[in-house]
Amino acid sequence: MTDRKKRLPAARLVMIAALFGLIAGAAAVYVRESGSGNGAAAEIAAADACLMAKDKVAAITPFLKGQVAAMAPVAIPRPLTGLTFKDKDGKDLTLDDFAGKTVLLNLWATWCVPCREEMPALNALQTVEGSERFEVVAVNIDIGDDDKPKRFLTETGVHELAYYRDASMGVFNALKKEGLAFGLPVTLLMDDRGCLISSMNGPAAWDSDDARGLIRAAVNRQ
Template sequence: MTLSSSSRRAFLALAASGAALGLPQSGSAARPEAPPLYITTPKPFPAFKFSDASGHPLSLADFHGKFVLLNIWATWCIPCRKEMTTLDQLQVKLGGPHFEVVPVSIDAEGLAAVRKFYAEIKIERLGIFLDPSGSVMQMLNLEGVPTSFLIDPNGKQIGRETGAVVWDSPSVVSFLNHQISRHPHD
């Protein structure tokens, strides 16, 4: 699937809406004047391993056939903490056979830290996914968290965002619904 120029503009606008609502960008390199999202030409996403809450090893291949919003985050990251409730609500609105939010925590304390955090802010719909080694940071050449990737059902990266976004905003939900509806389903 290739995003049309109008879809690219829509995706930029929806990400900008998150910045307009005052969510801070992560990292010192973030520039407030730059659009918070850039769309990539579809390209294969690097394979990396992470685990679920039970310790079962996973990769993005386990989500083949779905759009995935992959979010790399940590409980100690203030912008991450602010956007997690919006990711939870996005999962409520769009989660199902064609879309899933996959938040991968890089907390060294692993499962205990994430469970405690989810309980504190009442995260109810997001799964717990872990990379306590933080190896995903190096593998994906990330400079900071949160960083999110939109992955199409064929495992190709079609968008990237560094910094917090209001993921459950009407413009984001509308854009993602449009992308999901454009992709043929089995």
């Protein structure tokens, strides 16, 4: 159950998120490095496949309101490469490992106060909406060992989120290079083809009706 006494009021979360959104919108520059050979061909094929996700962007746009108004639809859906993190057993994962699943990718750290405040809400969203078709993938980017983030999750009762970790901060730096990350938390909505359809910098009330409506629209489960 969400411990609301330890969380910022939803209105304050929205104000913080809106501020992050303004900063991100002013600073965002889409930067891509072109590859070569088979790798470049694969990227082009993935990008072409994501063009079909424009319909999904259109479907979720009316739901980017209220508590999730700071989530911005992308102009051109695209795959994200170079995002590598680890599961609870230390196994390397990429977004390809979630193929067929709509993913709400969230980067957080224990030293980030807004991150700490929204983790119980993300846990609540996973509790209600999590399935073989949707998962909240919350990736901790604390430097060091697992003790601090695991202790935080235990103390705050966050038990429904699978444990994902990137102590190198490589996933954050990759998103920064893409013009998607300017601080924490960072949240991206990926469709079941692995295409980016919406993103935001800053926190949101993910246990709200607005958030659930957005996720149901993304999963096409109304």
